Every structure is written in C-alpha cells, then in structure tokens.
Amino acid sequence: MSDKEAEFREFVGTQMEALRGLAYLTCGDWQVAEDAVLGALARLYVKWGRVENPQAYARSAVVRAAIDETRRPWWRREQSHGDALPEVMAPDEILNVDDRVHLRQALLQVPVKHRAVLVLRFLEGLSVPQTAAALRCPEGTVKAYTSRGLDTLRRILGAGLSIDERVEARHEAV
Amino acid sequence: MKLSDLLETAREDAPAARYTVDDVVAAGRRRKRRRNTGWAIAALLAVFAAIGVPQLVARPSVPPATPPPPRSGSLDLLFSGYRSGDLRVGDPEWVSLTNQLASIGREVSPGVYRSVGRIAFYPAGSLAQTSWLGGPMEPAGVINGHAANFITVSRNALVKDTSLLTWKNADGSMVLMAAHENRLSRAEMVRLATAFRVTAPRPARLPFAISWMPPTMRLVAVDVSRPEAATALVTPARDGIGFELEPVYEQAAFVDAWSDPALNSAPRPIGLSFPRSTPGKASAPSGGIVIGVQRGFVPGTGPTPDCAEFTLQFHARQCVAAPDATSNVVARAGYDVPVADLERVATAARTVGVINDPETWPTAREALPASAWVER
Numbered sequence: 001m002s003d004k005e006a007e008f009r010e011f012v013g014t015q016m017e018a019l020r021g022l023a024y025l026t027c028g029d030w031q032v033a034e035d036a037v038l039g040a041l042a043r044l045y046v047k048w049g050r051v052e053n054p055q056a057y058a059r060s061a062v063v064r065a066a067i068d069e070t071r072r073p074w075w076r077r078e079q080s081h082g083d084a085l086p087e088v089m090a091p092d093e094i095l096n097v098d099d100r101v102h103l104r105q106a107l108l109q110v111p112v113k114h115r116a117v118l119v120l121r122f123l124e125g126l127s128v129p130q131t132a133a134a135l136r137c138p139e140g141t142v143k144a145y146t147s148r149g150l151d152t153l154r155r156i157l158g159a160g161l162s163i164d165e166r167v168e169a170r171h172e173a174v
Numbered sequence: 175m176k177l178s179d180l181l182e183t184a185r186e187d188a189p190a191a192r193y194t195v196d197d198v199v200a201a202g203r204r205r206k207r208r209r210n211t212g213w214a215i216a217a218l219l220a221v222f223a224a225i226g227v228p229q230l231v232a233r234p235s236v237p238p239a240t241p242p243p244p245r246s247g248s249l250d251l252l253f254s255g256y257r258s259g260d261l262r263v264g265d266p267e268w269v270s271l272t273n274q275l276a277s278i279g280r281e282v283s284p285g286v287y288r289s290v291g292r293i294a295f296y297p298a299g300s301l302a303q304t305s306w307l308g309g310p311m312e313p314a315g316v317i318n319g320h321a322a323n324f325i326t327v328s329r330n331a332l333v334k335d336t337s338l339l340t341w342k343n344a345d346g347s348m349v350l351m352a353a354h355e356n357r358l359s360r361a362e363m364v365r366l367a368t369a370f371r372v373t374a375p376r377p378a379r380l381p382f383a384i385s386w387m388p389p390t391m392r393l394v395a396v397d398v399s400r401p402e403a404a405t406a407l408v409t410p411a412r413d414g415i416g417f418e419l420e421p422v423y424e425q426a427a428f429v430d431a432w433s434d435p436a437l438n439s440a441p442r443p444i445g446l447s448f449p450r451s452t453p454g455k456a457s458a459p460s461g462g463i464v465i466g467v468q469r470g471f472v473p474g475t476g477p478t479p480d481c482a483e484f485t486l487q488f489h490a491r492q493c494v495a496a497p498d499a500t501s502n503v504v505a506r507a508g509y510d511v512p513v514a515d516l517e518r519v520a521t522a523a524r525t526v527g528v529i530n531d532p533e534t535w536p537t538a539r540e541a542l543p544a545s546a547w548v549e550r
Contacts, residue, residue: 005199008199008202009195009199012195012198012199013195016191016193016195016198017188017191020188020191021185021188022185024185024188025181025184025185030188030189031192034191034192034193037193038193038197038198038201039201041198041201041202042198042201042202042204042205043202043205044202045198045199045201045202045203045205045206046202046205046206046209048202103180103183103184104184107181107184118177118181119181122177122178122181123178123181123182123185125178150177153177157180161177161180162176162177
C-alpha cells in the first residue's frame with residue numbers, strides 16, 4: 001500500500017461518518033446519502049494528492065452528490081426502504097427520538113438546495129462565500145436560500161428557532 | 175432551540191454504514207481504472223482523427239491500373255493513338271454507340287505506313303456481338319493486370335490468316351486487336367496491348383452538318399478520320415440501341431485509300447456493319463440511312479437531289495445532291511426508308527468549318543438535329 005493510499009484511508013476513516021451525516025441531512029435518506037458519499041470519495045481517491053483541502057473538497061462533493069441524488073429521474077433512482085416505510089412521528093417515551101423524527105420531517109420540507117445551504121452554514125460552520133464556493137453558486141443565492149430555508153423551518157418548528165450566535169459571528173468575520 | 179444543535183440531533187442515530195473504507199478505496203480504484211482506460215481510448219481516437227481521417231479523406235477509393243475516364247458522351251473518342259517502335263496505332267476512326275475502331279500501321283519508310291491490323295475498343299458496359307470472340311482461345315498472359323487471350327480466326331473468303339488478341343482494362347472496357355494476315359507477331363501484339371491506355375473522352379467531330387433528320391432516326395456511328403469525306407449512320411430508334419463496327423475486316427490500304435465493302439450488311443441483324451468504305455459506297459444498315467459528305471464537286475449534281483436505285487448493293491437506293499460547288503452529299507438506304515426522307519436528308523446536309531482544322535467542325539452531337547442524339 002502506498003503512502004498516498006494510506007493517507008486516503010486514514011482520511012476516509014476519520015471523515016466518513018461526518019460526511020454521511022452531512023449527505024443525509026442534505027438528501028434525507030441514509031442509503032442515498034451513503035451512495036453519494038461513496039461516489040464523492042471515489043472521485044477524491046482519483047485526485048488524492050492533488051487536492052489542496054481534501055476536507056473541503058469532500059464536503060462540497062458530498063453535498064453536491066446528495067443534491068444530485070435527489071434530482072435523479074425516477075427510473076434511475078434506487079427505491080430505498082425509507083420510501084417504502086416512511087418514518088411516522090409517534091409518541092415515544094424517549095423525548096430525543098421524538099424530537100429527531102420531528103426535526104427530520106421538518107427538514108425534509110425544506111427544498112433540497114435550501115437545506116444544503118442550512119447544513120453547510122449552521123452545521124459545518126461555513127461562511128457565505130465558502131458555502132457559495134462549495135455549492136458553486138453566487139453568494140447572493142446562498143443568502144437567499146438561507147433566509148428562505150430558515151423561514152420554512154421557523155414556520156414548521158415555531159418562532160423559537162434561533163441560529164447559533166457563535167457560528168453567525170464567525171460568518172460575519174469571514 | 176439552536177439550529178446547529180437541531181441539525182446535530184437530526185443526524186444522530188445513523189444506521190450502520192453499508193460501506194467500509196475498503197469499499198471506498200475499491201470504488202476509487204475502479205474509477206481510476208475507468209478514467210485511465212477512457213483517456214487511452216480518447217488518445218487513440220485523437221490520433222486516428224489527426225492522422226487516419228485526413229488519409230482516408232484524401233485517399234482515392236481504389237487506385238486503378240488505368241484511370242477510368244470521366245463520364246463521356248455516347249460518341250466520344252475514348253483512346254488516343256500511340257507509337258510503339260515501328261508500329262503506330264491511330265486515333266479512333268470510326269466511333270459507334272457500341273465500339274470504336276483504330277488502324278494499326280507499320281512504318282515501312284519515313285512517314286509511310288502499311289496496314290497491319292486494327293484495334294476495336296468496347297467501352298465498359300458495351301456488349302460485343304462479334305462472332306470472332308467465340309473462336310478457340312489461348313492464354314496470352316497478363317496485360318495491365320488483367321488476363322489476355324489470343325483467339326484463332328478461321329480462314330474464310332473474307333478473312334485471311336488473322337490473329338486476335340483480347341484483353342480487359344481496369345475500367346471494365348474491352349479491347350480486341352486484329353493482326354491481318356498475321357502481319358503482327360504475337361509478341362508485337364502483346365507489346366502494343368501493354369502500351370494501350372484509355373484516355374480522357376473527347377467529342378467526335380464531323381466536317382458537315384445536317385439540319386433535318388427523320389424524327390425516328392438516331393445517330394449510331396460516325397466516321398471521323400477523313401476531313402474530305404465523312405460519314406454518319408442513323409438507324410431507327412429502339413430500346414437498347416447500339417451499332418457494332420466490325421473489328422476484323424481489313425481495308426485494302428492504310429489511311430487514304432479504302433476498299434469497297436464486300437458484303438451488303440442490310441439483310442444482317444442490325445449492329446454489324448462494314449464501316450471502312452468511301453462514303454458513297456458504305457453499306458446501309460437495315461432500316462437506317464448512310465449519309466456521306468465529300469469535299470469535291472461531282473459533275474451532273476446540283477442542289478436538287480437526284481434519287482435512283484443503287485445497283486452495287488442489294489435492294490438499296492440513294493439520293494445525291496450538291497449543296498454547293500465544292501461538295502456533294504449521298505444519302506443511301508434500303509427501300510424500307512421512304513425516298514422522300516432520303517431526298518430531304520440529302521438536301522439538309524452541307525459542309526461546315528475549315529477542311530483541315532477539325533476544331534472548327536461541329537461535334538457529332540451538334541452536327542445532327544437533337545432528336546437524333548442517343549444519350550448514354
């Protein structure tokens with residue numbers, strides 16, 4: 001095994017879970033998210049050693065791949081079990097599970113691109129320019145999507161939703 | 175409730191991953207392999223596009239041994255005279271819809287030739303009907319990439335000892351060479367045949383023009399060798415019209431003196447004739463008209479045609495007229511052609527152009543009314 005491949009394996013080992021979660025939040029399906037991660041990391045393997053910031057590249061590639069997965073025409077899309085057995089919110093003694101299901105359903109109501117912007121900005125902590133670069137779209141689009149995505153979430157989750165001041169402050173500094 | 179916390183919560187409780195690091199690495203390797211293969215194919219295609227395509231575009235389809243002539247008119251001359259040692263092959267003298275003939279002479283003293291044979295050229299698609307091709311054959315080797323054969327001709331009252339050599343050219347045309355009385359050796363025949371080339375078509379020209387022709391008649395052959403005495407043959411239109419000039423019979427002398435035809439071709443199936451006769455004595459093909467125009471005044475003739483039976487041929491008559499004081503016209507046919515038509519043809523013919531300058535003569539297509547032209 002070459003040094004490069006060893007580095008790549010180490011990178012995948014440490015980043016795959018985070019990337020899987022990122023993809024899931026973007027596309028709303030674990031299996032689709034895994035496929036997106038696999039495809040994105042396979043592309044990164046080919047370019048490994050030539051990519052300046054592998055983490056940023058992987059994040060951007062995974063989010064775009066997850067968005068693309070949701071755009072596939074139905075005849076090219078694998079039908080996941082999640083589609084066949086949709087998660088239905090049900091009372092549960094464990095409050096966290098209830099919250100998670102509720103939140104996931106709320107997120108799924110946000111358009112996929114808006115959702116990707118929210119995930120990159122408020123989960124990954126990217127600035128507007130960084131998010132724009134990752135999604136290859138204008139900064140104005142990122143701002144608009146952020147605003148609309150937050151509006152949608154607030155409408156579903158209630159006015160109590162706030163954004164992370166620390167993250168916001170970091171964004172402002174960039 | 176902070177959004178970042180909510181997002182963190184949403185991605186918790188993930189199911190077990192289906193893919194391991196090994197799966198990711200294997201997928202990466204497959205992708206790399208596909209990409210490298212793609213680049214190799216793209217490079218090959220680029221090389222092909224840069225080198226192969228221009229060569230394919232520039233390359234002629236099949237390089238023939240003898241370049242085929244461009245599309246020609248139905249009475250174009252399709253080969254040119256040439257010399258080989260003391261032998262000379264002339265330009266085509268008679269040109270018909272089916273074949274064209276040239277004489278072969280041997281130079282016996284400077285500028286003086288003796289007739290030794292004849293070449294008959296059959297363009298691609300022409301069907302030779304001459305019976306001589308049915309004689310016994312002997313292989314004569316390969317001429318210009320195609321098998322050649324000698325043919326033995328049986329001696330009879332009209333043909334003395336004669337050798338024939340036949341071969342095909344790359345364009346599908348066929349040549350029949352006759353050596354009269356074996357005055358050409360077989361080696362000389364092969365030498366002449368090897369030097370033969372199909373050339374670019376050039377229109378046959380006639381030193382006269384005819385302003386009227388029965389609308390049913392078609393021009394099937396012309397004599398283009400003698401400026402002072404030229405001939406045209408017309409026959410009734412029919413499907414697949416053709417006219418094969420007899421390739422074997424010899425005229426008595428070369429170039430400027432010619433024998434009378436020994437046989438009246440009129441009763442024979444159309445397509446065979448004895449072309450080498452003076453215009454006034456040419457045989458009339460069945461149902462057709464022979465038109466001869468001579469430079470020279472014949473006493474007793476005038477602009478009004480004089481029509482009478484032509485006793486030297488079986489069942490034939492002719493009209494003779496003198497359109498001016500320097501020429502005379504003969505129109506001859508069997509009795510199956512109305513005499514009124516012969517009269518009108520004889521009246522309609524006149525000499526055109528400068529006698530010794532063929533470039534001033536009309537082409538065969540121009541010399542007769544358009545209705546007489548056969549398009550091939």
